[in-house]
Amino acid sequence: EVQLVESGGGLVKPGGSLRLSCAASGFTFSNAWMSWVRQTPGKGLEWVGRIRSKTDGATTDYAAPVKGRFTLSRDDSKNTLYLQMNSLKTEDTAVYYCTTTLLRWTTYFDNWGQGTLVTVSS
Amino acid sequence: QSALTQPASVSGSPGQSITISCTGTSSDVGGYNYVSWYQQHPGKAPKLMIYDVSNRPSGVSNRFSGSKSGNTASLTISGLQAEDEADYYCSSYTSISNYVFGTGTKVTVL
Numbered sequence: 694e695v696q697l698v699e700s701g702g703g704l705v706k707p708g709g710s711l712r713l714s715c716a717a718s719g720f721t722f723s724n725a726w727m728s729w730v731r732q733t734p735g736k737g738l739e740w741v742g743r744i745r746s747k748t749d750g751a752t753t754d755y756a757a758p759v760k761g762r763f764t765l766s767r768d769d770s771k772n773t774l775y776l777q778m779n780s781l782k783t784e785d786t787a788v789y790y791c792t793t794t795l796l797r798w799t800t801y802f803d804n805w806g807q808g809t810l811v812t813v814s815s
Numbered sequence: 816q817s818a819l820t821q822p823a824s825v826s827g828s829p830g831q832s833i834t835i836s837c838t839g840t841s842s843d844v845g846g847y848n849y850v851s852w853y854q855q856h857p858g859k860a861p862k863l864m865i866y867d868v869s870n871r872p873s874g875v876s877n878r879f880s881g882s883k884s885g886n887t888a889s890l891t892i893s894g895l896q897a898e899d900e901a902d903y904y905c906s907s908y909t910s911i912s913n914y915v916f917g918t919g920t921k922v923t924v925l
């Protein structure tokens with residue numbers, strides 16, 4: 694059974710930094726493409742970014758609102774995905790979900806974690 | 816990238832069929848057969864219901880079906896059940912190698 698457990702959320706001041714982690718199990722992590730998707734309180738979903746597998750160059754893509762501020766990385770030896778968030782803004786306040794794309798080169802999010810809440814406020 | 820447009824709410828009685836629309840542009844929905852749909856119950860994580868416009872993952876009821884015409888994709892739920900009451904979001908791959916979600920639709924079972 695696929696399990697994704699996010700951690701690292703919390704309260705941070707505008708301009709601050711935070712690193713989220715996603716511990717994965719139940720599948721071959723090194724083969725999967727991984728994404729972060731966020732959901733603002735009471736609002737809709739927003740894709741944040743994706744990292745491909747090392748086989749596919751571990752390349753990353755980001756949504757325009759976070760490009761240059763957020764960085765995705767992965768440690769396949771620890772089956773863990775990371776999201777480094779810098780220069781945080783109040784509009785980054787959201788629940789952040791870790792998701793899988795188990796079949797490379799497909800374009801959907803087949804498993805989701807339970808999410809971790811990030812609150813950016815002074 | 817603007818969010819895909821969905822109706823805010825759709826309702827139906829048990830046993831009825833409902834359809835949720837998802838309208839984008841030729842740079843996303845209309846340009847690729849890469850539309851997916853997600854169901855989200857309150858306080859829960861989203862769940863994949865349809866991928867690549869009309870394919871169902873293993874374990875998803877065949878009461879859920881998807882289609883696309885031009886820049887608009889649709890999710891149909893037939894034989895509506897109480898457990899189908901949830902929020903539904905569409906998503907599409909886009910021409911700039913990223914993803915855009917819909918605005919979300921609240922489905923109410925009357």
